[in-house]
Amino acid sequence: MPEMGIEEKGLETAEKPENGVDKNNLGNEGQKVILQVENLSKTYFQGKIPVHALRCACITVIKGELLAIMGPSGSGKSTLLALIGTLEKATDGKIILDGTDLMSVPEKLLPRVRREKIGFIFQHYNLIPTLSALENVELSMRFSRVPKKEREGRARNLLEELGLGDRLTHKPSELSGGEQQRVSIARALANKPALILADEPTGEVDSKTRDSIVRIFKELSEKGQTILVVTHDPEVAKECSRVLRITDGIIKDN
Ligand SMILES: Nc1ncnc2c1ncn2[C@@H]1O[C@H](COP(=O)(O)OP(=O)(O)OP(=O)(O)O)[C@@H](O)[C@H]1O
Ligand SMILES: [Mg+2]
Numbered sequence: 001m002p003e004m005g006i007e008e009k010g011l012e013t014a015e016k017p018e019n020g021v022d023k024n025n026l027g028n029e030g031q032k033v034i035l036q037v038e039n040l041s042k043t044y045f046q047g048k049i050p051v052h053a054l055r056c057a058c059i060t061v062i063k064g065e066l067l068a069i070m071g072p073s074g075s076g077k078s079t080l081l082a083l084i085g086t087l088e089k090a091t092d093g094k095i096i097l098d099g100t101d102l103m104s105v106p107e108k109l110l111p112r113v114r115r116e117k118i119g120f121i122f123q124h125y126n127l128i129p130t131l132s133a134l135e136n137v138e139l140s141m142r143f144s145r146v147p148k149k150e151r152e153g154r155a156r157n158l159l160e161e162l163g164l165g166d167r168l169t170h171k172p173s174e175l176s177g178g179e180q181q182r183v184s185i186a187r188a189l190a191n192k193p194a195l196i197l198a199d200e201p202t203g204e205v206d207s208k209t210r211d212s213i214v215r216i217f218k219e220l221s222e223k224g225q226t227i228l229v230v231t232h233d234p235e236v237a238k239e240c241s242r243v244l245r246i247t248d249g250i251i252k253d254n
Contacts, residue, residue: 031062031063031064032062032063033060033061033062033063034061034062034063034065034097034098034194034195034226035059035060035061035084035095035096035097035098035194035195035226035228036059036060036061036094036095036096037057037058037059037060037061037084037093037094037095038058038093038094038095038096039056039057039058039092039093039094040054040056040057040058040080040083040090040092040093040094040095041054041055041056041057041090041091041092041093042054042076042079042083042088042090042091042249043091052248052249053076053079053249054076054079054080054083054090054246054249055248055249055250056093056250057080057093057250057251058251059244059251061195061226061228062226063224063226064221064222064223064224064225064226065221065226065227065241065242066217066218066220066221066226066227066229066239066240066241066242067226067227067228067229067240067241067242067243067244068229068230068231068236068237068240068242068243068244069081069228069229069230069231069243069244069245069246070230070231070232070237070243070244070245070246071245071246071247072247075246075247075248075249076246076248076249077199077230077246078199078230079249080230080246081197081199081228081230083095084097084102084118084195084197084228085114085118085120085197086102086105086110086113086114086118087114090103097117097118097194097195098117098194098195100113100117115140115143115144115191116144116191116193117193117194117195118193118194118195118196118197119187119188119189119190119191119193119195119196119197120188120196120197120198120199121181121184121185121188121196121197121198121199121201122184122198122199122201123199123200123201123203123204124204125172125177125180125181125183125184126184127172127180127183127184127187128172129171129172129173130171131171132168132169132170132171133159133164133167133168133169133170133171133172133175133179133183133186134152134155134156134159134168134169136172136183136184136187137154137155137158137159137183137186137187137190138151138152138155138190139187140187140190140191141154141155141190141191144191146191154190155186155190156168158186158189158190159182159183159186161186162182162183162185162186162216163182164179164182164183164186167179176209177204177205177206177209178205178206178209178212178213181201181202181204181205181209181213182213182216184201185201185213185216189220189225194226195226195227195228196220196225196226196227196228197228198217198227198228198229198230199230200230200231200232201213201229201231202214202231202233202236203232207235210233210235210236211235214235214236214239217229217239218239221241
């Protein structure tokens with residue numbers, strides 16, 4: 001076992017559960033609170049003009065929830081995901097993910113937290129075009145200290161579970177949109193994340209493929225995987241366990 005680097009030691013400290021936030025991470029009915037967002041705000045500046053993309057958002061998410069986030073274009077949905085995903089810095093507020101206070105994680109440790117705790121699914125798949133389906137999934141585990149044999153096995157199993165067992169060696173350009181999105185779902189799952197963030201994952205696919213992606217999300221959620229999905233599609237939202245609505249950066253119901 002290699003010696004722990006400074007990075008790892010720092011993270012151990014950062015991962016200690018926060019006092020007073022949710023000591024046992026248990027909700028009212030004994031369910032585990034996996035994500036707690038408190039008074040989260042993001043203000044961008046266009047020159048000197050402030051753009052309040054998100055205002056004082058408070059969200060509590062229980063493990064295994066499939067939560068839809070809806071709202072008009074420009075209302076702050078992607079901003080909310082980018083903040084929870086640590087891709088952007090919040091102006092104010094707090095995010096506790098799986099016992100880790102994300103705001104207090106030092107900048108240089110954020111990539112590791114992101115890699116280990118969060119899986120991303122994007123509208124445009126964002127697969128690496130020169131790599132096969134198998135390699136795309138495997139790559140996401142490469143920096144997570146998963147041994148090579150296990151990486152390959154896990155990638156293969158995930159792709160097989162998602163119905164892509166006969167597409168392992170295909171490059172993204174040799175796959176349909178729905179197949180590429182399933183590869184990106186497998187990639188998001190590879191590191192067994194506490195949370196999956198999906199930004200309009202069905203925005204580019206036909207209704208049949210959309211339904212199969214939603215079915216996959218529901219099955220994952222039933223197995224305890226927490227998923228936040230931004231969508232414009234009421235057909236997607238109606239299959240989710242809860243819907244959050246955002247208008248002008250304000251979350252309307254929770
Ligand atoms: N980097 C940035 N700089 C300045 N303003 C930004 C930036 N990113 C987003 N915004 C603004 O913040 C607001 C929220 O943007 P966001 O991308 O979160 O909207 P959205 O709800 O995801 O919209 P869509 O449904 O079109 O994807 C918008 O008014 C947008 O113009
Ligand atoms: Mg968006």
